[in-house]
Amino acid sequence: MPYCTKIFEFSAAHRIYNHNGKCRNLHGHQYKAEITFFSDKLNQMGMVIDFGDIKSKVGGWIMKNWDHNTILGINDYDLGKNISSITGQNIYYMSCPPTAEAMAYHMLHDIIPNLIIFEDFLCDNKELIYKKELPKTGNKIISENLERKVFCYKVKIYETSSSYAEAELIH
């Protein structure tokens, strides 16, 4: 089954409230996010999904919400309020501590399913059905059906070059 992955890098500050070590301090990471899409068949252009579409939709969301921002758990609201009163930034709050695991899970389950809604896609129970196919090319690897499923299968978040967490759909 075909997969494709787009990688994004972004800078953000966070802290793990109640962590018993150094990560309770506000600190920053150069994060790396690997976003993997799956489809049951390739489209007529031989793609799971165009890298450019992942960049504009998912990359756009990351740049708007996480890049050069501070990501905090909602239980850290007082800290966020103080930071934004000085910087004016729109702090990104999560329902749980902003670990790499929580960010990967949130991206996979809450953000991307509501994000990739192109004119050509219909949303069906969080799976995306691609409706418009280009004319057949005769290439055997390419789908001959007019419908195929495309969805984000895995999100991997690196905090450092040696530490990452991932969230994956369970079939």
Ligand SMILES: Nc1nc2c(c(=O)[nH]1)N=C([C@H](O)[C@H](O)COP(=O)(O)OP(=O)(O)OP(=O)(O)O)CN2
């Ligand atoms: N399972 C997790 N453990 C930790 C997380 C996390 O998101 N998931 N996060 C942290 C801290 O944010 C910390 O900044 C990153 O931890 P660590 O990899 O230990 O950081 P280092 O800078 O020491 O990384 P090196 O690559 O080993 O230098 C803590 N734990």
